Amino acid sequence: MELLHSFHTNRRKLIGALAAVLVSTGAILSAAPAQVQDDPMPSWNDGTAKQAILDFVAATTKEGSPDFVPPAERIATFDQDGTLWVEHPMYTQVIYCLERVPVLARAKPELKEVEPFKTVLSGDREAMAKLTMHDLEKILAATLTGMTVDEFSAQVADWLAKSKDARWKRPHTELTYQPMQEVLQYLRAKEFKTYIVTGGGQDFVRVYSEKTYGIPPEQVVGSAGGTSYSYDSAGKPILTKEPKLLLNDNDAGKPEGIHLMIGRRPLAAFGNSTGDEQMLEYTKAGDGARLTMLVLHDDAEREYAYGPAQGLPDTKVGTFTQTLYDQAERDGWLIISMRKDWKRILAEGN
């Protein structure tokens, strides 16, 4: 049995390695049906959601179509947390901020006796759950501001390289949704510019957006604080992150941020929570063909299930209310059901 198991394991590894070589060299398995090769979104089940994406792209990119849009105007915006990657049990950036507190306390031991840092350092999850919004703001200010923008990028990159999600035991940047990666790639292949429009911190997401999503830093719109320009002791110019919020990129802040940072109305917008409502409204209100979609987390087994729309469990992280669900039905926004629409959930090794 041991030998047989070993044989099967090695055989599987061999097939995996072979497939990887074939994929990486662009070779095509002649036995594979042609339609598999032609499908730009192979991780999607056939259905309304997938068809809507294909139809929208055809309508806006085929010359002669009444809804044709020139490439320069093809803008698609994507919320990140819960839309492009896993946001439960907690937003990755919040985990970062909490895990950064012990590092701060090593540099500044006096923090160990000061709240809310004392509670975070205690590791007492019940006490941490009782922290107020004001407490959280103190933690965000201490971990996201006060350093230069280059220092901050290095701190985030360092953490991302080491930290793993508790459930999957994989780096957070590997917990992106394969079906959404396919949408990003498909839209870019059709000359759309893909943007992240996130309530998360712009500087945080920019550290990994290019590698993780193929989205360059200049196409990340997020909550953004001010910086101040000065010189270090060697006279070299530096930009320091200040605790001054310039853009709260949630709710109405999303269309406001889109105007500030992009200056064009998107043709397509993807979200998953009430924080995306105004971005979808704003997108849909433009002329011609528009695509507005919401990811519904209804797959407790493969990922998570939360709403409270459609009787799903309530949550404070990525809330999708029944009101939002009803608005989607009324306004022609489409629901992506993780359970029904996605063949697989997580992307592998990016």
Next chain:
Amino acid sequence: MELLHSFHTNRRKLIGALAAVLVSTGAILSAAPAQVQDDPMPSWNDGTAKQAILDFVAATTKEGSPDFVPPAERIATFDQDGTLWVEHPMYTQVIYCLERVPVLARAKPELKEVEPFKTVLSGDREAMAKLTMHDLEKILAATLTGMTVDEFSAQVADWLAKSKDARWKRPHTELTYQPMQEVLQYLRAKEFKTYIVTGGGQDFVRVYSEKTYGIPPEQVVGSAGGTSYSYDSAGKPILTKEPKLLLNDNDAGKPEGIHLMIGRRPLAAFGNSTGDEQMLEYTKAGDGARLTMLVLHDDAEREYAYGPAQGLPDTKVGTFTQTLYDQAERDGWLIISMRKDWKRILAEGN
């Protein structure tokens, strides 16, 4: 003589028309020396400035060069007023604001009796020259805020189509510098992303940036006010321009704005006044080959002459101090002399 003159004039016109056809169809005059066709910047005289641009592009884009930079990181930023187009005798956007006051007064006759609008409406230039900064802010607030972003774009587009520069009797958008248009095009041909980074209003410049410079709205960074998201009487989402400054994109605000809007340090930066000092410092402080240049307006005959650097007349519009000139020499920023470096100044009909 009259006949001879007429013949020469017509001959010149004919040759001009023929050349235009050949250029527009991409045909190459076989008699023309190859180097003329190969020169990406034909409006520049040979010299230090032109050579510095060519050398920088070669160093950063040739595979194998020690200073090679991947295309994704090739960012070049350009101040607008006085760097890409004429800024004297007054910034175009300020002319817009002043010329917009009579339009406002027709809609709101009560303004006719309120300062500073009363003075602007009087047309008394001496009185207008005495307006304070506070007065100017009232005029900017009244003409640049309070409307939706779409209404504002339409108002600016309408004005640009009608208004002409007093000296050249041509639309303002035709008063761009041909040599700088060539730099923009050359850098883009070498896979640089070209950005405008202007102290002027971001929403103002975005109206014409694509048509005038080939720079899309999302690559315009400028002074930016907040907007507020709401709904019109038909329930359609609107963004209204608010009198709340988010980014003053001058001086230290330029590197701060570059970080906010682009998130990468430029490889090349072009300016012409003290307001560009920090942008050039920040650009030059990066590793590897960097190009930092300042346009010196030293051509009173073909354009304007102002400094007060190098004994040129002093000005409040686009001030280029001797201190800035000295810093340029010390830090390896290059001076572009309009008089010596540019064969021609204005671009034609864009």
